[in-house]
Amino acid sequence: DQQVKQNSPSLSVQEGRISILNCDYTNSMFDYFLWYKKYPAEGPTFLISISSIKDKNEDGRFTVFLNKSAKHLSLHIVPSQPGDSAVYFCAARAGNKLVFGAGTILRVKS
C-alpha cells in the first residue's frame, strides 16, 4: 500500500512555461514533505521541503504547495528550463523515516 503516490509517471512541458508536479499521501501522521530531483546515473538530490504547519514554501523558481485537508502536495517550477528535465520524487516524513513516491519524469522541451 503506497502511502505516497505520484500518479503521473511523466510530464512534458515547453521551456518557459510552468511545470506542476503532483503528489498525494494517505498518512495523516506525515509532518514534513520534501522533493528530490534525480538525473540519470546520479543519486537524488534535495530540492525543496515544507513543514506540515505551512501551506507554501518558495525557493527561486521552485514553489511547493501543501493542502493538508486534501492530503495533496504540488511542486511548481516557473519558468521551466531544459536543465530541469529529470525524475522528481515526492517524499514524506513519519518519525525517523522518509517514504518516497514512485517519481515523475519531467521533460522540458526547448
Added chain:
Amino acid sequence: DADVTQTPRNRITKTGKRIMLECSQTKGHDRMYWYRQDPGLGLRLIYYSFDVKDINKGEISDGYSVSRQAQAKFSLSLESAIPNQTALYFCATSDPRDRGREKLFFGSGTQLSVL
C-alpha cells in the same frame, strides 16, 4: 570527489551468490541509509543506522543484512542473491543536527543485476 561514494557502480551476479555493496562518506554524518529503487515503486528503505552501534530494519529488509564498520562506512550484503533483488541501490546520509534532518545526501547508486 563525491561526498557519498558507492562501490561498485554496476554488478552482475548469479542467483545464490553472496555479494556486498559498499558505501563510504566524507560528510561526517552519523546517519546512513540503504534504499533500493524499482520502476514504479520509487525508493524503498532497506536498512538504516543512526550511529555505529545502531542498526534498524526498514520496510524491505528481508534477504539483506548490513554492517556499520565505522561512522563513515555502511555496507549492504545479499547473502544469497535472487533475481527480484535486481534493482538500483542507493546509499544516503543525513545529519540529525541539521534543522532539515530529513535532507538526505545520496550516492550515485549501484545497479545490481541478479541472473
